[in-house]
Amino acid sequence: MPRPFTPKAITANALLEGDVIYLSATGEWVRALSDAAVFTEQAAAEAALAEAAKDRMVVGAYLTDVAPGENGPEPTHFREDFRRTGPSNYFHGKQEAAANV
Amino acid sequence: MYRYNDFDEAFVRERVAQFSGQVARRIDGSLTEEEFRPLRLMNGLYLQLHAYMLRVAIPYGTLSSRQMDQLAHIAETYDRGYGHFTTRQNIQYNWPKLPDVPAILSDLADVQMHAIQTSGNTIRNVTADHFAGASADEVADPRPIAELIRQWSTDHPEFQFLPRKFKIAVSGAEADRAVVRAHDIGLVLRERAGTLGAEIIVGGGLGRTPMVGKTLKDFVPLQDLLPYLEATVSVWNLLGRRDNKYKARIKITVHEHGIEEIRARVEERFAQVKPAFGGIDMEMLSEIEAHFAPPAFVTKPVDAYTRAHEADPVFRAWADTNLAAHKAEGYAIVTVSLKKPGQTPGDASADQMRALAQIARDFAHDELRISHEQNVILPHVHKSDLPAIHAALKAADLATANIGLVSDIIACPGMDYCALATARSIPVAQGIATRFNELKLEHEIGPLKIKISGCINACGHHHVGHIGILGLDRAGVENYQITLGGDGTETTVIGERTGPGFAYDEIVPAIERLIAAYLELRTGPEETFLQTYRRLGMDPFKTALYPEKDAKAGKEKAHAA
Numbered sequence: 001m002p003r004p005f006t007p008k009a010i011t012a013n014a015l016l017e018g019d020v021i022y023l024s025a026t027g028e029w030v031r032a033l034s035d036a037a038v039f040t041e042q043a044a045a046e047a048a049l050a051e052a053a054k055d056r057m058v059v060g061a062y063l064t065d066v067a068p069g070e071n072g073p074e075p076t077h078f079r080e081d082f083r084r085t086g087p088s089n090y091f092h093g094k095q096e097a098a099a100n101v
Numbered sequence: 102m103y104r105y106n107d108f109d110e111a112f113v114r115e116r117v118a119q120f121s122g123q124v125a126r127r128i129d130g131s132l133t134e135e136e137f138r139p140l141r142l143m144n145g146l147y148l149q150l151h152a153y154m155l156r157v158a159i160p161y162g163t164l165s166s167r168q169m170d171q172l173a174h175i176a177e178t179y180d181r182g183y184g185h186f187t188t189r190q191n192i193q194y195n196w197p198k199l200p201d202v203p204a205i206l207s208d209l210a211d212v213q214m215h216a217i218q219t220s221g222n223t224i225r226n227v228t229a230d231h232f233a234g235a236s237a238d239e240v241a242d243p244r245p246i247a248e249l250i251r252q253w254s255t256d257h258p259e260f261q262f263l264p265r266k267f268k269i270a271v272s273g274a275e276a277d278r279a280v281v282r283a284h285d286i287g288l289v290l291r292e293r294a295g296t297l298g299a300e301i302i303v304g305g306g307l308g309r310t311p312m313v314g315k316t317l318k319d320f321v322p323l324q325d326l327l328p329y330l331e332a333t334v335s336v337w338n339l340l341g342r343r344d345n346k347y348k349a350r351i352k353i354t355v356h357e358h359g360i361e362e363i364r365a366r367v368e369e370r371f372a373q374v375k376p377a378f379g380g381i382d383m384e385m386l387s388e389i390e391a392h393f394a395p396p397a398f399v400t401k402p403v404d405a406y407t408r409a410h411e412a413d414p415v416f417r418a419w420a421d422t423n424l425a426a427h428k429a430e431g432y433a434i435v436t437v438s439l440k441k442p443g444q445t446p447g448d449a450s451a452d453q454m455r456a457l458a459q460i461a462r463d464f465a466h467d468e469l470r471i472s473h474e475q476n477v478i479l480p481h482v483h484k485s486d487l488p489a490i491h492a493a494l495k496a497a498d499l500a501t502a503n504i505g506l507v508s509d510i511i512a513c514p515g516m517d518y519c520a521l522a523t524a525r526s527i528p529v530a531q532g533i534a535t536r537f538n539e540l541k542l543e544h545e546i547g548p549l550k551i552k553i554s555g556c557i558n559a560c561g562h563h564h565v566g567h568i569g570i571l572g573l574d575r576a577g578v579e580n581y582q583i584t585l586g587g588d589g590t591e592t593t594v595i596g597e598r599t600g601p602g603f604a605y606d607e608i609v610p611a612i613e614r615l616i617a618a619y620l621e622l623r624t625g626p627e628e629t630f631l632q633t634y635r636r637l638g639m640d641p642f643k644t645a646l647y648p649e650k651d652a653k654a655g656k657e658k659a660h661a662a
């Protein structure tokens with residue numbers, strides 16, 4: 001039996017900086033997972049991914065599992081959690097950018 | 102130290118110009134990512150979790166002060182103020198931006214450095230004993246051979262699309278500090294009847310199927326060495342499996358065909374290729390050798406060293422731990438630790454790189470080395486300068502006295518940076534080093550090599566760690582498998598798995614139990630962890646690692662009785 005479809009977000013890396021990015025509901029690439037669009041239907045998710053992957057300023061777009069949380073989607077796997085926050089040895093990457101806001 | 106000739110210079114500059122054009126075309130959209138990816142990898146540029154990663158070659162780990170200064174400049178100007186030294190004697194920058202990479206490569210070219218063949222299915226950066234040209238036990242400096250191999254392999258037309266990446270390591274001493282038996286080809290220089298030559302070891306490697314290399318030929322005189330290497334790589338290029346990238350390495354080819362068949366084919370191929378070399382390689386070698394002439398060693402008293410050693414316990418602890426025997430009277434080899442407990446193994450800040458360059462300029466004939474153990478070496482230091490060097494290292498926060506001890510851990514970037522990782526490595530290394538620093542047991546424990554990889558690719562050499570740690574993803578959580586008894590020296594052994602892995606928050610206590618068991622079990626302080634393991638085998642360590650299991654088994658036994 002095919003596995004039931006779980007909620008997904010679309011993520012990639014930005015071409016110029018390599019930054020982790022997510023596709024928002026308005027079709028923009030955003031830096032925070034909490035601002036990402038959540039897809040709950042497989043066909044819609046795959047269609048959006050096919051479209052998003054055409055953007056030449058992004059690299060390696062893919063669908064990733066998320067769980068809807070109070071402040072938008074949250075990662076369900078530790079890898080996506082590190083991609084969301086940045087490395088654990090330095091205050092670098094997303095965590096640093098967030099602190100600068 | 103080797104200096105580029107006009108050909109090298111033009112070659113590297115041309116590559117920078119070519120790649121600059123490719124980057125521009127990727128950014129303006131004329132190249133797709135599919136087209137660009139192989140081009141960027143040919144220039145050492147990866148895309149990792151949070152950013153691009155640029156891998157810069159440090160051939161056989163040798164650097165001048167000027168080159169180290171330039172690495173600092175790059176870290177500061179284009180990255181986040183630090184660089185990561187790796188087990189392959191490279192430096193990796195974790196945060197470059199794509200539009201800046203051409204400028205970085207151009208800055209590297211200014212000091213005769215590059216990122217060519219630091220990725221891809223080519224002959225990678227040639228590594229060597231980090232004590233080359235300095236150690237007391239050396240037969241010959243392996244670096245001229247390593248440089249000859251670098252020149253031969255760079256842009257070698259036959260070897261740009263090998264079945265898989267290919268790694269060569271060279272040692273000039275019997276004591277193996279270059280892990281030669283875990284390389285696709287390992288060379289050990291030897292003298293026989295007054296002639297210099299090398300033992301050729303083939304088919305070693307770590308990764309998913311770890312194997313110890315086998316001797317292809319126990320002595321090949323220098324004049325046959327390059328053609329012999331050419332024949333070996335060429336035989337593998339033909340036989341190597343291209344149907345499955347996990348089976349493409351030469352270790353699998355040797356395993357599947359057997360060393361005798363490989364040897365026969367190499368001999369046959371050698372006879373074909375040898376005439377083409379016509380002695381030109383030996384002319385190149387003698388030119389190269391001139392660049393590696395040892396510095397002018399002086400004879401002077403070492404009183405300053407002796408006095409400091411007697412009077413200052415901090416200096417003494419550092420000197421006793423971080424120095425190695427030099428071949429010249431009154432000299433020492435200094436290993437500078439990049440493993441201060443809590444630090445990311447192998448990372449150096451731009452300021453630290455500059456401090457090291459300055460120390461090398463002031464006291465160490467302008468020369469530095471990067472070791473596969475992710476530390477920095479000052480190869481030629483007069484003992485009378487050691488107190489001053491120690492003071493300068495202290496000022497740069499580089500005077501940690503832990504070489505070869507429990508906190509001198511090799512760790513790959515793991516899931517904090519690496520796109521292939523299945524778990525993190527760095528915080529595990531930090532956790533272990535910090536814990537043993539608190540316990541103040543490090544010097545009591547003595548020589549012990551802990552090595553950590555964040556996935557089966559084994560970039561952190563965990564298979565040859567006395568204690569190896571492999572990070573895995575078990576049902577969506579980080580899990581760490583332990584191996585014991587690995588050895589990366591002239592008596593190379595692949596470590597054995599202890600059993601089920603440990604969760605992230607259990608791994609540091611598990612290592613602590615292992616080491617506590619060793620302290621209980623050893624015959625005395627002179628017996629190292631590895632020796633105790635070899636004497637007693639896995640069982641007592643298993644008991645220490647999995648006490649609840651034993652308790653359970655005991656209960657079951659009692660129940661049955």
Ligand code: HEM
Pocket residue numbers: 147149154186187188189193265283284305306307308309346350512513514518519520521558559560561562
């Ligand atoms: C972060 C980017 C990196 C990537 C994508 C990467 C990728 C890989 C892969 C795929 C392999 C397995 C090759 C095979 O067996 O066919 C490998 C092996 C290896 N890597 Fe890395 N690596 C990375 C970083 C590093 C670093 C930072 C080090 C040193 C600390 C390193 C040192 C090694 C070594 C020594 C091996 C040897 C395994 C063998 O003998 O087969 N790599 N790497």
Ligand code: SF4
Pocket residue numbers: 513514515516519520521522523554555556557558559560561
């Ligand atoms: S061992 Fe795995 S996680 Fe570590 S650097 Fe190599 S590929 Fe990345």
